Amino acid sequence: MIIAQLSDPHIAAPNTEFDALYKTSEKLKTAIKSINRLKNKPDLIMITGDLVNCGEEAEYKILKSILKELDIPCYLGIGNHDCRETFQAVFSDQGYLPENGFVHYSIEQENLRLIMLDTNIFQAPQGVLCPERLAWLDKTLSEKPDMPTLLFMHHPPFKTGIKTMDNMGLEEAKAFGQVVEKHDQVIRIFCGHLHRPIQSVFHGTPVQVCPSTSHRVMLCLEGDETLATTSEPPEILLHVWDGNNLVTHSMPTADYEILWKLEGELY
Numbered sequence: 001m002i003i004a005q006l007s008d009p010h011i012a013a014p015n016t017e018f019d020a021l022y023k024t025s026e027k028l029k030t031a032i033k034s035i036n037r038l039k040n041k042p043d044l045i046m047i048t049g050d051l052v053n054c055g056e057e058a059e060y061k062i063l064k065s066i067l068k069e070l071d072i073p074c075y076l077g078i079g080n081h082d083c084r085e086t087f088q089a090v091f092s093d094q095g096y097l098p099e100n101g102f103v104h105y106s107i108e109q110e111n112l113r114l115i116m117l118d119t120n121i122f123q124a125p126q127g128v129l130c131p132e133r134l135a136w137l138d139k140t141l142s143e144k145p146d147m148p149t150l151l152f153m154h155h156p157p158f159k160t161g162i163k164t165m166d167n168m169g170l171e172e173a174k175a176f177g178q179v180v181e182k183h184d185q186v187i188r189i190f191c192g193h194l195h196r197p198i199q200s201v202f203h204g205t206p207v208q209v210c211p212s213t214s215h216r217v218m219l220c221l222e223g224d225e226t227l228a229t230t231s232e233p234p235e236i237l238l239h240v241w242d243g244n245n246l247v248t249h250s251m252p253t254a255d256y257e258i259l260w261k262l263e264g265e266l267y
């Protein structure tokens, strides 16, 4: 089974300064094209938040029309740029989403469980998993202790060293870590928000950040407090599950040329 992860499309309305700079819809369409040209199509797609840039209804409608080009099931989560209520109103026809309240849910396929979490704090750049959301996660994980599980969420739970992004990270991450530690079946945590590919380990579980389909945050380490975006090529992640093990590949969304290809046997 292949799970494609996309993140942070930040769909903006046309004729805005933001969209003139980043061409967000065009870039999401490019990401979808990169999936459609794969010989082995993903079985499902997870999008880990910052679906749109300003949380507006018009933006969600653009996103919805772009996602209609997919013939693969697509599951959405929200980030700090999203508006929970507006998102739920536009996507109210999606059977997997709760009608109201937090945008968290669990799906199962091929003996693998995928749980989407909601770290959104209304109109704040930081994220949190409050006691109510953690209680839901703890209860949900307790229901299937033997099923390998992937957690998807917008805000990564670890510090990156990119100071400006760490200042808008996940608050109260330790409480989340205590829930993760309790449940051995959680084999990976996949996030977005940072607009860069970054890996770490959190309370014993590997965590990987999926870059944005739109733009990157510039890499500024060691106390450099610059916050800037770059034109580094957008990427998506492909998580390949063989029933026992999960391997994650990153894939650029832009077109590329094959420079050489083996014809016949190598040896």
Ligand SMILES: [Fe+2]
Residues within 6 Å of the ligand: 008, 010, 050, 079, 081, 193, 194, 195, 212
């Ligand atoms: Fe973002």
Ligand SMILES: [Fe+2]
Residues within 6 Å of the ligand: 050, 079, 080, 081, 154, 192, 193, 194
């Ligand atoms: Fe974000």
